[in-house]
Amino acid sequence: MNGMLAAGQTLVTEEGEKVTVAELFGSGGQGEVYRVRTRNGDRAAKWYYPQLADTRQRRILDGLIDRGWADDRFLWPRSIVTSPDSRVPGFGYLMDVRPDRFHGLPELFRRDPSVSATTVRTLVTAALHTVEAYRTLHSRGIAYRDINWGNVFFDPATGDVLICDNDNAVVEGEDAGVAGTMDFMAPELVRQEQGVQPGIQTDLHSLAVLLFLLLMNHHPLDGALALGIRCMDEPAKRKLYGTDPVFVYDPADARNRPVPGEQPTVIATWRALPKILQDLFVATFTRGLRNPGSRVRESQWRDALSRVLDAVTVCRSCGRQNMTEPDGPAPQCWKCGRTLVLPPLLTVTTGTGTLRTHRGIRLEPHARVYAHHLAHDPDRHDFTAVVGEVTEHPRQPGRFGLTNRTASAWTVRRDDGKVQDVLPGRTVGLRAGLLLEFGGGTEAVVRD
Structure with a gap:
């Protein structure tokens, strides 16, 4: 399998159950994920790279497993696994296998045929489910720390979501050793301000970035300023997302507007977005960039997305679904340009x-x-x-x-x-x- 673990190798849980490694699913920044056989059916096992299998990560896992969270929107750690003969150093953990119906957001962003069934209604539903899932996590005082497009999977037919890589979620105030993914990190984390740690307030910024990408298929801070960068290296990203972040539709600062002809998707999708959602994005990516306390809360996103979902209207001329302003006048169809009949x-x-x-x-x-x-x-x-x-x-x-x-x-x-x-x-x-x-x-x- 060309991984750290071999097919047929035996691992053992803390409860003493033996599981058998079957195949390598894939790898990421922290380790590799395998399919394993257990007495209760197939499970997934994440095995950490040796340099990351430290006592801090073990402590985090112990805390997550002790909570025993059964929320079906999260692939929650179930049990720590180790190699009984110490042939492979370190440890990993068991979780449920992600069902095939769930697809990664990058497939959506690159218009992969596997997600061709995705509609406007499905996108809004997925955004709503994502907000509610993280709201549940935050309501228990748990910060996710690394919300990004690689951790959320969705069903293109229903909009159901599944949150993966939950092994860095910790109680607010505890150290997880993970700051996040640069493109999604709050500006104060990107700037590495003294005393600032990832937490629920920084999660709110990351969540808003994810929602913008989901609905707009574009990053909220990547406009003209991003196009003017010759090499998108770490210093460039620190300026774009940390020291001088500017929302692409900041009403008071037009330096970073999307460039016509170069960034047509975000221009078209922003125009079709109901004002109730535009206002929340503006609040988070203007005042919220400077003052974490001004970031939009999950309940605000939930209520707005729910209202927009209930107001989705099909164009009688071209048959395309449109987001409309709840209780607002009929807009023009984003596809054919004709005025909708509400x-x-x-x-x-x-x-x-x-x-x-x-x-x-x-x-x-x-x-x-x-x-x-x-x-x-x-x-x-x-x-x-x-x-x-x-x-x-x-x-x-x-x-x-x-x-x-x-x-x-x-x-x-x-x-x-x-x-x-x-x-x-x-x-x-x-x-x-x-x-x-x-x-x-x-x-x-x-x-x-």
Whole structure:
């Protein structure tokens, strides 16, 4: 296999279970990853390069494994493995094998055919899932330390994400020995300011860079200034990302604007990005570059991305999906340039008293209402928990209704005051002014 471990070699876990090395998956900056056979099926084993298998890394792994985190969005370390006969020095750890449906972000950025199914809706969904995954990590006081495009994998069909390389995540304030990847590091880390360590605040910068790349297919600080650099070596990167970072769309500093003809993708994608997301990127990459406390929090990204996802609209002329401004006017299609025809809007109201939350869902054909739409402050968006679905009348093409996909009845009130129940599996026709009561104090109204 041309790796540190040989096929057929035996490793042993701390619990005494023997596992057998099968094949080399690949290698990275810290070590090599192998497929191994265990009594519970195949697992992946990361084996550290000798110079990195030190007591600090062992301590970090022990802490991560002791937490026993079962979040399915993370390939979390499960058990430390060693060579029982000390034939190979050092150690590694077991984790689950990454399913084949998950692809790396670099495949997306280079337009690899393997991710050709990716749509605008999928990209926004992947961004939303990524934010929620790191929000969960940070809520436990754990900093990831090295958020970059090599650690996040996504399903191009669903937008589901999987976070890998979690062996450097540590409790906030602890030393991990990892500063990050230069292109994603917060400016204060790039400048190597005294006393500054990677943590949750620096993670927020890295997360914003990742989101910008995911939605814009471009780095937020690579504009005209980057094109003017003849050799993109470490000193050049330190200036670009640390000592003189300028957002490509900084409203007060145009030095680093994308260059027409040279950087057309980011120009086109920024123009098509809803203002609610533009404003968050501007905040993080202007004030947030200078003041870490001004960086956009995960909850802000989550709420904005969720609203944009619910407002994705298909162009009736060319069939392409478009991000639109929630509750905003109809924009022009990014592909054909024609003004979009916005479908009816379902405004959902949840919560009680002053804690009422309002969400708008564009009722495209086959649009769905999910359980998270009916929750005041959902921790996680679950796109398998379907509450209702927009369906077309079987005998009257072009006429649509909302079908009840739950096990409980809804109550609807028409604009003429008539009240009726919508039983599970039944459909209510969509018309402006229709009021729906989903139960639990959640109601919705259809608007043009």
